[in-house]
Amino acid sequence: MSIASRTVPPAVAPPAALPARESPRLRAPRARRRRWRVRPGILLASAFLLWLAAAVLTPGLLAPADPYAVDPARSFEAPGATAWFGTDDSGADNYTRIVHGAATSLYIGVGATAIGVVGGTAIGLLAGLNGRLVEASVMRFLDVTLAIPEILLALVVIGIIGGGTENAILAIGAGSIAYYARITRAQTHLVRRSGFVEAARTLGLPAWRILLTHTVPNVIKPVLVLATIGIGSAIGAGASLSFLGLGTPPPAPEWGAMLSAGRNFISNAPWMITFPAAFLVATVLSITVIGRELRRRAEGRLA
Amino acid sequence: MNASVIRPARNRTRSGQITALSAVGLLALLAGCAGPASPSSVAGGEPVAGGVLDVSISAEPGCLDGHGISATQQQFLGRLIYDNVVTLDENGDIAPYLAESWGVSEDGRTYTFHLKQGVTFSDGSPWNAEVLGQNFEHMRDPATKSPLAAAYIAPYVDGTVIDEFTFEAHLAYPYTPFLYTLAQSWLGMNSGKAITEAPETLCQKPIGTGPFTVADYQPGQSISYTKRDGYDWAPEWLEGDGEALLDGVEVTLVSEPVIRHQSLVAGQYDLTENLAPQNAAAVQADPNFTYENLARTGNPYVLNFNLGRAPFDDLAVRQAFAAAVDTKAVTESLGFGTYTPIDGFLSKESKYYDPTVEGVLTYDPERANQLLDDAGWTGRDDEGFRTKDGKRLTIEVPTVESSTPSPLLVQLQGEARKVGFDLRIIQLPQAQLTELRYAGDYDALAGVWHTNTTDVLFIRYHSSEITGERIGQNSSYVNDPELDTLLSTAREADDGPVAEEAYSKAQHRLLEIVPGLPLYENPSQFAYANTLHDVAVDTSHPVPVLTYAWKAE
Numbered sequence: 059m060s061i062a063s064r065t066v067p068p069a070v071a072p073p074a075a076l077p078a079r080e081s082p083r084l085r086a087p088r089a090r091r092r093r094w095r096v097r098p099g100i101l102l103a104s105a106f107l108l109w110l111a112a113a114v115l116t117p118g119l120l121a122p123a124d125p126y127a128v129d130p131a132r133s134f135e136a137p138g139a140t141a142w143f144g145t146d147d148s149g150a151d152n153y154t155r156i157v158h159g160a161a162t163s164l165y166i167g168v169g170a171t172a173i174g175v176v177g178g179t180a181i182g183l184l185a186g187l188n189g190r191l192v193e194a195s196v197m198r199f200l201d202v203t204l205a206i207p208e209i210l211l212a213l214v215v216i217g218i219i220g221g222g223t224e225n226a227i228l229a230i231g232a233g234s235i236a237y238y239a240r241i242t243r244a245q246t247h248l249v250r251r252s253g254f255v256e257a258a259r260t261l262g263l264p265a266w267r268i269l270l271t272h273t274v275p276n277v278i279k280p281v282l283v284l285a286t287i288g289i290g291s292a293i294g295a296g297a298s299l300s301f302l303g304l305g306t307p308p309p310a311p312e313w314g315a316m317l318s319a320g321r322n323f324i325s326n327a328p329w330m331i332t333f334p335a336a337f338l339v340a341t342v343l344s345i346t347v348i349g350r351e352l353r354r355r356a357e358g359r360l361a
Numbered sequence: 362m363n364a365s366v367i368r369p370a371r372n373r374t375r376s377g378q379i380t381a382l383s384a385v386g387l388l389a390l391l392a393g394c395a396g397p398a399s400p401s402s403v404a405g406g407e408p409v410a411g412g413v414l415d416v417s418i419s420a421e422p423g424c425l426d427g428h429g430i431s432a433t434q435q436q437f438l439g440r441l442i443y444d445n446v447v448t449l450d451e452n453g454d455i456a457p458y459l460a461e462s463w464g465v466s467e468d469g470r471t472y473t474f475h476l477k478q479g480v481t482f483s484d485g486s487p488w489n490a491e492v493l494g495q496n497f498e499h500m501r502d503p504a505t506k507s508p509l510a511a512a513y514i515a516p517y518v519d520g521t522v523i524d525e526f527t528f529e530a531h532l533a534y535p536y537t538p539f540l541y542t543l544a545q546s547w548l549g550m551n552s553g554k555a556i557t558e559a560p561e562t563l564c565q566k567p568i569g570t571g572p573f574t575v576a577d578y579q580p581g582q583s584i585s586y587t588k589r590d591g592y593d594w595a596p597e598w599l600e601g602d603g604e605a606l607l608d609g610v611e612v613t614l615v616s617e618p619v620i621r622h623q624s625l626v627a628g629q630y631d632l633t634e635n636l637a638p639q640n641a642a643a644v645q646a647d648p649n650f651t652y653e654n655l656a657r658t659g660n661p662y663v664l665n666f667n668l669g670r671a672p673f674d675d676l677a678v679r680q681a682f683a684a685a686v687d688t689k690a691v692t693e694s695l696g697f698g699t700y701t702p703i704d705g706f707l708s709k710e711s712k713y714y715d716p717t718v719e720g721v722l723t724y725d726p727e728r729a730n731q732l733l734d735d736a737g738w739t740g741r742d743d744e745g746f747r748t749k750d751g752k753r754l755t756i757e758v759p760t761v762e763s764s765t766p767s768p769l770l771v772q773l774q775g776e777a778r779k780v781g782f783d784l785r786i787i788q789l790p791q792a793q794l795t796e797l798r799y800a801g802d803y804d805a806l807a808g809v810w811h812t813n814t815t816d817v818l819f820i821r822y823h824s825s826e827i828t829g830e831r832i833g834q835n836s837s838y839v840n841d842p843e844l845d846t847l848l849s850t851a852r853e854a855d856d857g858p859v860a861e862e863a864y865s866k867a868q869h870r871l872l873e874i875v876p877g878l879p880l881y882e883n884p885s886q887f888a889y890a891n892t893l894h895d896v897a898v899d900t901s902h903p904v905p906v907l908t909y910a911w912k913a914e
Contacts, residue, residue: 128775130687133694147694147768148775303763307788309771319768322619326639326697 100351103344110341113160123151125158125311134327144329146319148309152329155311156337162312163341166227166296166305167289173231174238174292175285179278181235182242186250186277187269197243203236209295216304223312226305230295234288238281245277252276283356287349290342297338313338408895408911410606417615417624419635421581423791424564427547428500431509431834433811436546436902437634441586441610442483443549443569446474446493447540448596449813449900455540458596459488459550459570469535469853476526480594482552483574490528492553494520497530499556499563500548501831508832512820513542515831535853537860538816545813545901570594572605572908586610599897601909606895610907616763625650625888631912632889632896632905638697644888651896652888654699655903656710659817660810661703664758664773665877667804669838672738672754679875681732682756684725685780691772692881700881706818706871708882713815713851713864721872722879729780738781747781755783756804759797762788769807769880798836799828806836809883813901815860818867819848822876837876844870 113120129149137144143152185196203211208230215229249255250273258268299305300314307315313334320330422432427439447463450456460474480488497517500510516536521529532539542548552568565578572595573586587609595601613630615621618637622644625633636644636652645652666673666682673679692702703709705718733739733747733754740748747754756777760767767786774784789797797803810817820826824840826833844867851863885903889896892913897906 126775126778128772130690130694130772130776133690148772149690149694150775309774309786322617322637323639324619325622325643 099347103347106340106344107348110160110164110344113157114164117158117161121151121154121157123154125150125155126309127151127154134323136327137329143333144327146316146330147323147327150309152316152333155316156313156334159311159313159316159334160337160341162223162306162310163293163296163314163338166223166230167293167345169227170230170234170292170296171285171288173228174234174288175281177231177235178238178240179242179281181239183246183274183277185239186243186246187273193243196239200236200239204240208233208237208291209298212295212299213302213304216299221299221304221307223306223310226296226299229299230292233295234292237288238285241281241284242277245280246273249273249276280353280356283349283353286352287346290345290349293345294338294342408606408909409913410911411608412912412914413609413611414607414632414893414907414910414912415630416610416612417621417630417633418612419614419616419618419621419633421584421614423580425567425575425578425584426505426551426563427549427567428496428507428510428551429505429564430547433809434634436811436899437904438584438612439546439549440571440899440904440906440908441573442567442571442575443546443551444480444571444594444596445545445549446543448544448598449541450596451598451900453900455544456596456598458544459594463540469537469855470532472530472532472539473523474528474530476528477594478526480570481591482554482568482570483589484552484554484568486552486554486568488550488570489525489553490522491525492550492556493528494522495553495556496550499551499560502560503830504560506832508834509547511831512826512833513545513548514539515825537852537855538814541814541816541901542812546899573610576609582614584612586612595908598900599906599908601895605908606911607907625890628890631893632887634887634904636886636888638695638699638886641697641699641886649891650888651891651893653886653898653903653905655885655898656701656708656882657809657811657885657903658708658711659812660706660821661708661882662769662807662809662880663706663877664805664807664880665837666875667801667806667836667838668840668874668876669801670804672756673804675736676875677732677736678738678754681729681736681780682777682782683722683875683878684729684732685782686773686776686878687724688878688880689724691769691776694772695769696881696883699886700883702881703879705868706821706877706879707815707864707868710882711815711817712856713861715865715868717865718868718872721869722875726780733781741781744783745781746778746783753783754781755785757785757787758805758807759787759789759794759803760807761791761794767807773807773878799832801828801838805877807880808836810834811902815864816852818864818871819852822867822871822874823848839874839876841870841874844874 127150132145132149133147135141135145141151141153143156145151181196185193211233212229215232216225219225219228255268255272258272296305297314297317300312301318303318305314306312316334317331320327320334323330418434420432420434422430422434422438424430425438427435427443445458446460448456448458459477459480461477462475464473474493476488476490476493482488497514497520499505500507500514505511516532516534518531518533520531523529549569549571551563555563555568567575572589572592574589575584576587577585588605588607590604592604593602615624618640621633622636622640624630626647641652641654644650666679668674689702692700701709704720704722707714738747738749738754742748742753758770760770770786774786777784798806810821812820820834822835822837822839822844824835824845826835827838827840847863847867847870851860851867854860854863887905889905894911894913896910897908898904899906
């Protein structure tokens with residue numbers, strides 16, 4: 059997931075042997091339709107993200123019960139009218155916990171991505187705007203960092219600073235800095251050599267003004283678009299850490315931690331795993347789908 | 362102690378084995394290519410020597426020297442490498458092991474052991490009276506940091522080597538459970554040579570007289586055992602002679618219950634020392650596996666309160682907590698029907714268990730609220746927890762860190778919250794937890810203490826067992842003169858009406874003190890593939906003994 063979503067499609071020339079062009083007669087109605095048709099994937103993803111936003115902002119409205127309430131007498135209840143998604147080993151309601159856990163998962167995803175974007179943009183600009191020596195040393199360091207899988211890097215950071223929600227955010231964010239730094243640096247080079255910066259320089263604008271009004275805004279836009287996709291994989295990474303017991307401590311309703319608690323009862327109460335997993339997958343997928351759409355549109359404009 | 366429960370399980374599937382082997386033999390004959398048949402297969406259902414047994418365990422003690430640990434797994438692991446001075450026979454009576462016979466003086470303070478001759482340790486050094494004395498010293502050596510063995514032999518004052526194979530142990534007072542404790546895995550005999558030359562290596566490389574020796578130990582991962590050549594001193598109840606049949610035992614730490622179950626079913630392991638309750642029914646229903654569920658004796662699973670500090674120094678708060686938890690529902694949800702709820706501080710299978718303790722501590726949230734109101738915890742903060750003088754009613758319960766939270770603690774947390782307790786689960790690394798535990802820096806600790814004598818009540822709740830110079834297991838910090846007298850009387854009395862009366866009164870006194878919340882009895886649950894035969898069950902703790910177990914291929 060993360061690898062696929064992170065690979066920026068190379069700007070290759072179209073293959074020599076192109077498929078036969080469709081006749082204009084056939085193409086015409088299609089082009090017209092494209093203007094108003096929204097792809098169903100986008101629609102579904104947006105709908106789910108709306109629900110997610112509601113779960114984050116007003117969880118009490120979607121699930122009024124207390125996510126920490128246990129009832130041992132009702133443990134391992136199968137999904138049904140009294141508990142839509144069943145209950146867990148402590149008799150806590152799965153649906154309630156999933157709704158209330160959305161905030162934590164998103165908090166980790168957005169928080170970690172923010173750290174990655176801010177740190178990565180700073181390093182990328184530093185590398186892209188300075189001399190060869192600085193650039194080469196920063197980039198070689200980033201190459202080494204990129205060689206280590208993101209989750210492994212996060213584990214190293216957790217090993218040093220300890221577990222917990224905030225530390226997990228830091229760890230995942232730190233792990234993604236190199237990725238954003240590389241994109242920023244490439245984009246910086248592109249913008250630096252662009253006509254408008256060249257023109258500004260010719261007009262005698264001071265360097266800091268060019269940087270603030272022309273370079274940075276144009277560098278940051280595509281990075282932000284890519285960051286939306288990054289949120290999805292950061293949520294996945296956060297759940298992985300919680301699953302390993304290094305993220306959000308129990309019994310907080312966090313999806314990864316719920317998966318972790320459920321795995322020992324997989325043959326007795328599979329719903330303890332399936333529901334949090336389904337919501338995790340749906341969230342990551344939705345964010346990625348929307349992120350890709352944003353990128354597709356942005357690329358059209360930037361090319 | 363209850364002999365009817367801990368009967369060695371053997372020959373369960375031997376008849377099935379005969380059929381299978383005969384079929385293989387017949388097939389080989391028909392095909393006309395008998396080949397170099399192993400001698401054992403010709404013998405049909407006779408035990409087959411050889412092979413390595415793969416075992417999964419749920420936790421690893423971190424040290425293999427029984428004297429230095431109290432880990433439950435030692436019950437099983439210790440039997441592989443150690444022998445004891447005495448053992449319990451199939452009826453639960455003291456029987457010879459490394460001591461052929463023994464005598465107790467009239468006043469009950471001098472024990473004379475006549476030791477078996479010709480026994481050697483795996484480092485070649487001999488077993489004799491001097492070594493027995495060295496073992497007692499090693500157990501109580503402060504450097505051993507013994508959490509169990511030192512407490513069990515605490516009344517031991519000194520010993521005299523009468524001759525090479527006669528040892529006299531002098532006790533401070535008559536201590537009836539002495540021989541029972543000597544039969545337990547943790548008190549297995551270490552090599553005297555190793556104790557003298559390099560006691561610090563015993564954790565990593567323990568040297569015993571047992572049927573197996575440690576070939577390789579990777580802490581936190583695995584322990585490899587190989588058969589001890591020339592072993593010939595198994596206790597009589599094991600019904601075998603000479604060396605072990607298996608070439609070796611490969612023990613691997615598999616901490617995830619679900620993996621222990623799946624890898625057993627998949628055939629990766631032949632035996633699992635600890636089968637989680639949620640998998641019991643599935644394994645029990647599988648004809649290819651043998652599942653055992655055997656009651657343990659001693660102190661059941663209890664959430665022990667720390668009486669040494671607030672808020673559990675207040676009896677009303679302890680009573681309130683005990684009334685706030687629906688222990689029957691907790692037991693049912695955690696044990697999947699394999700756990701037994703318990704109302705007192707002694708397991709039901711223990712000798713001198715008094716059934717009249719049942720029904721005294723009951724689930725009654727209304728009473729819990731009333732007790733807390735009366736004790737002055739009347740305020741409520743913005744999170745709904747009770748307060749008194751602006752201080753929240755907080756209970757800190759440390760536990761070993763793990764990727765899955767202890768479901769028990771999560772349930773206790775939820776139940777206690779309903780009456781206004783803020784129970785905090787503090788996850789810590791094992792070393793830090795141990796430190797905190799013996800420093801008394803906690804409000805409550807969940808745990809069990811399994812042993813083969815009712816003297817467990819002394820070990821758990823007598824004021825002399827509060828950690829001081831020696832590590833003690835009175836983790837509730839109970840210091841009650843009345844209880845002390847009862848437990849001392851019972852400890853010094855011979856088996857009989859005096860001990861019975863004292864133990865009965867002690868059990869009731871504990872219900873008045875409420876040093877903890879009795880939760881449930883968790884039995885020994887293990888399972889193995891039916892290709893494994895003659896797995897015996899230990900007589901001190903119901904765990905598998907592999908000395909004469911064999912594996913049919």
